[in-house]
Amino acid sequence: MISIYQSEAFQQEVLTKKTQNEQDEEVFQVAKNVIADIRTNGDQALKKYVKKFDQHVPTEWKVTDQERKDAWNQVEARTILALKNAAKNIKAFHEKQLQSSRFMQVDEDIVSGQLYRAIEKVGIYVPGGTACYPSSVLMNAIPAVLAGVEEVIMVTPARNGENIAPILSVAADIAGVTTIYKIGGIQAIAALAYGTETVPTVDKIVGPGNAYVAAAKALVFGDVGIDMVAGPSEVAIIADDSADPIHVAADLIAQAEHDTNARSFLFTPSAELIEATKKELEQQTAVLPREDIARVSLEEKGGLVLVSDLDEAFVLSNQLAPEHLEIQLNNPLDYLGKIKHAGSVFLGHYTPESLGDYYAGPNHVLPTSGTARFSSGLSVDDFIKKTTFLYYSEKALTDAAEDIVTIANEEYLVGHARAVEKRLKKN
Numbered sequence: 480m481i482s483i484y485q486s487e488a489f490q491q492e493v494l495t496k497k498t499q500n501e502q503d504e505e506v507f508q509v510a511k512n513v514i515a516d517i518r519t520n521g522d523q524a525l526k527k528y529v530k531k532f533d534q535h536v537p538t539e540w541k542v543t544d545q546e547r548k549d550a551w552n553q554v555e556a557r558t559i560l561a562l563k564n565a566a567k568n569i570k571a572f573h574e575k576q577l578q579s580s581r582f583m584q585v586d587e588d589i590v591s592g593q594l595y596r597a598i599e600k601v602g603i604y605v606p607g608g609t610a611c612y613p614s615s616v617l618m619n620a621i622p623a624v625l626a627g628v629e630e631v632i633m634v635t636p637a638r639n640g641e642n643i644a645p646i647l648s649v650a651a652d653i654a655g656v657t658t659i660y661k662i663g664g665i666q667a668i669a670a671l672a673y674g675t676e677t678v679p680t681v682d683k684i685v686g687p688g689n690a691y692v693a694a695a696k697a698l699v700f701g702d703v704g705i706d707m708v709a710g711p712s713e714v715a716i717i718a719d720d721s722a723d724p725i726h727v728a729a730d731l732i733a734q735a736e737h738d739t740n741a742r743s744f745l746f747t748p749s750a751e752l753i754e755a756t757k758k759e760l761e762q763q764t765a766v767l768p769r770e771d772i773a774r775v776s777l778e779e780k781g782g783l784v785l786v787s788d789l790d791e792a793f794v795l796s797n798q799l800a801p802e803h804l805e806i807q808l809n810n811p812l813d814y815l816g817k818i819k820h821a822g823s824v825f826l827g828h829y830t831p832e833s834l835g836d837y838y839a840g841p842n843h844v845l846p847t848s849g850t851a852r853f854s855s856g857l858s859v860d861d862f863i864k865k866t867t868f869l870y871y872s873e874k875a876l877t878d879a880a881e882d883i884v885t886i887a888n889e890e891y892l893v894g895h896a897r898a899v900e901k902r903l904k905k906n
């Protein structure tokens with residue numbers, strides 16, 4: 480079953496190993512070819528790859544208004560209520576991230592500032608291969624709409640080749656998605672980046688997906704913006720004897736059931752907790768509908784790590800920089816200062832990651848594979864550009880002229896110096 484590590488072995492066997500595997504190069508090559516073909520040949524190539532990778536080409540790419548309306552009758556009222564409640568929480572959390580343009584009156588002759596402007600057209604990728612993620616619709620679209628994005632274009636592969644799950648359409652309506660296309664994988668990213676006869680181009684593409692989607696996003700970056708290149712999902716749990724092994728195992732499994740490549744780790748100074756969690760993992764995995772996926776993930780990518788004390792647990796966790804970090808300790812807020820790198824943190828014995836995945840408010844699109852060292856989860860900021868502005872009066876420019884001319888001359892850019900000098904009054 481799952482591997483048990485001493486901290487040194489974990490350092491050597493997991494932390495120093497790159498999470499990318501040999502398959503990556505192959506995936507990138509496939510993505511490169513598909514993108515080039517769609518960029519040149521538009522819909523004709525798009526159709527070819529939908530057939531190749533998703534086996535069936537939908538009669539219509541775009542989800543019609545009628546389909547979106549009908550979807551509301553195909554989803555349980557209780558499910559719609561849960562989605563609306565989650566959307567309310569997500570909106571309330573992200574609203575606090577909104578900022579206004581800044582206007583600074585430096586003195587009576589100088590004004591400077593920053594204009595905050597929303598990106599106009601955004602594409603959101605909603606994964607749809609092995610699972611259905613209405614929560615990802617909410618997490619991607621709500622901050623975009625709050626930021627003021629005019630067109631939010633959602634792409635997701637069709638279920639059974641023809642339709643998208645009605646719940647995705649309902650979530651899209653709740654979140655304010657403008658248009659939905661039934662296209663997934665590399666082909667969807669290429670279509671959004673370069674446009675086809677049917678699919679419009681966007682300025683930025685956000686949202687999680689499998690290795691093919693991630694490779695495609697990395698390849699189109701530069702021509703369009705992207706949020707991040709997300710790898711497989713991760714959770715790290717720091718716990719001691721105050722934690723319940725039933726809860727610890729359940730949370731490790733919740734991450735493992737996403738993907739065979741998902742990574743779930745426990746860091747604890749308690750050998751008893753490791754033993755009990757191992758037993759629980761066996762029992763709970765055996766009765767999981769996605770047992771096959773979770774078992775492979777836990778056996779091949781997961782680990783229970785015995786550390787000497789909690790300080791060492793935080794050192795290892797900071798080195799891992801996990802996407803999700805759970806602190807299953809008493810007085811969990813006391814440990815916030817020890818966290819240097821993590822995508823999102825879940826504090827205490829009653830805050831499972833599932834709360835954040837679906838409901839509480841913080842975004843679930845988060846940096847993976849150690850990228851929390853230098854990046855953050857999706858937020859309103861991802862949909863905003865900041866344009867600086869400046870005003871100087873004649874007097875202010877005259878006062879600053881000597882400094883500017885001096886630096887320009889040091890850079891041997893005489894034209895720059897003259898652009899200032901030509902404006903000065905000749906005495």
Ligand SMILES: NC(=O)c1ccc[n+]([C@@H]2O[C@H](COP(=O)([O-])OP(=O)(O)OC[C@H]3O[C@@H](n4cnc5c(N)ncnc54)[C@H](O)[C@@H]3O)[C@@H](O)[C@H]2O)c1
Nearest residue numbers: 532606607608609636663664687688689691737738843844
């Ligand atoms: N970080 C997050 O917020 C978050 C949220 C939800 C899901 N996820 C992750 O997203 C991923 C979803 O993956 P998924 O596969 O279920 O859905 P997906 O929509 O990302 O990928 C499905 C598409 O991949 C393409 N594809 C499959 N095999 C291919 C091949 N051999 N060659 C070329 N293209 C191929 C197909 O076009 C298919 O439509 C999982 O890893 C999951 O953990 C992450």
Ligand SMILES: N[C@H](CO)Cc1c[nH]c[nH+]1
Nearest residue numbers: 612614615712713836843
């Ligand atoms: N855990 C995923 C992000 O890593 C998000 C998610 C969506 N649905 C369930 N979980």
Ligand SMILES: [Zn+2]
Nearest residue numbers: 733734737836
């Ligand atoms: Zn999840």
